[in-house]
Amino acid sequence: MPELVFFSGTMDCGKSTLALQIEHNRSARGLQGLIYSRNDRAGRGKLSSRLGLVTEAVEAADDLDFYVHVVGHLSAGGRVDYVIADEAQFLAPEQIDQLARVVDDLDLEVFAFGITTDFRSKLFPGSQRLVELADRVEVLQVEALCWCGARATHNARTVDGRMVVEGAQVVVGDVVGEADGPPPEVGYEVLCRRHHRRRQTSATARAAVLSPDVLPVDASK
Numbered sequence: 011m012p013e014l015v016f017f018s019g020t021m022d023c024g025k026s027t028l029a030l031q032i033e034h035n036r037s038a039r040g041l042q043g044l045i046y047s048r049n050d051r052a053g054r055g056k057l058s059s060r061l062g063l064v065t066e067a068v069e070a071a072d073d074l075d076f077y078v079h080v081v082g083h084l085s086a087g088g089r090v091d092y093v094i095a096d097e098a099q100f101l102a103p104e105q106i107d108q109l110a111r112v113v114d115d116l117d118l119e120v121f122a123f124g125i126t127t128d129f130r131s132k133l134f135p136g137s138q139r140l141v142e143l144a145d146r147v148e149v150l151q152v153e154a155l156c157w158c159g160a161r162a163t164h165n166a167r168t169v170d171g172r173m174v175v176e177g178a179q180v181v182v183g184d185v186v187g188e189a190d191g192p193p194p195e196v197g198y199e200v201l202c203r204r205h206h207r208r209r210q211t212s213a214t215a216r217a218a219v220l221s222p223d224v225l226p227v228d229a230s231k
């Protein structure tokens with residue numbers, strides 16, 4: 011039976027890479043997929059991975075109806091064996107319902123990839139609907155790590171290097187590492203829950219080590 015599968019995880023845990031691998035393995039066997047993405051860092055109409063691979067994709071704008079689009083493709087004589095939707099957290103809940111309809115009414119596999127929660131650790135509406143509707147939710151096997159070495163489960167946003175918990179839900183950007191030079195205006199860092207709650211990024215942890223007189227943790231939190 012075809013399924014709606016939600017591959018979820020933090021930023022930078024390999025979701026887009028897996029999407030490209032699923033696409034590669036299926037197309038190598040002569041299957042044809044429709045690939046969608048939204049707000050990919052590489053630009054409109056792209057699905058890109060940090061490993062350097064990139065492929066063309068249909069940009070899933072607000073007004074795209076997935077069911078109508080797939081049916082249109084089939085009606086025009088196109089072949090569709092499966093559907094891939096990357097950056098699915100940015101999709102509207104109704105678009106997730108349309109993906110479920112593609113599975114149920116067109117008998118096609120749908121693989122959706124996205125982060126579950128935003129920088130405030132709140133569900134994205136698209137991810138919430140995926141958790142509600144997916145046949146399976148798969149957590150990526152390659153764990154992203156917090157600076158402390160624990161499994162990263164949360165996404166932090168930094169503005170000018172400082173972690174923030176207020177702002178627009180959607181700001182396209184990338185994770186920034188210690189070797190990446192001065193912080194960009196808006197960056198992201200994956201953290202474990204403990205350090206997300208304490209708002210301790212790698213930069214603040216480093217600063218605390220350099221200033222041992224400063225107590226690192228507010229015990230009331």
Ligand SMILES: Nc1ncnc2c1ncn2[C@@H]1O[C@H](COP(=O)(O)OP(=O)(O)O)[C@@H](O)[C@H]1O
Pocket residue numbers: 019020021022023024025026027028058059060061152154
């Ligand atoms: N230089 C590198 N060498 C090996 N693996 C890398 C390198 N750069 C990135 N990666 C891998 O790629 C992953 C990010 O892949 P990507 O598909 O872009 O993530 P996501 O879509 O989840 O944000 C990293 O977690 C890491 O495993």
Ligand SMILES: Cc1cn([C@H]2C[C@H](O)[C@@H](COP(=O)(O)O)O2)c(=O)[nH]c1=O
Pocket residue numbers: 020021022025026049051124125127128129130165166167179180181182183184198
């Ligand atoms: C946490 C968070 C992330 N985003 C953006 C930043 C990136 O453009 C994407 C995630 O892409 P990835 O391939 O999973 O790294 O989402 C956002 O807009 N708002 C957030 O809170």
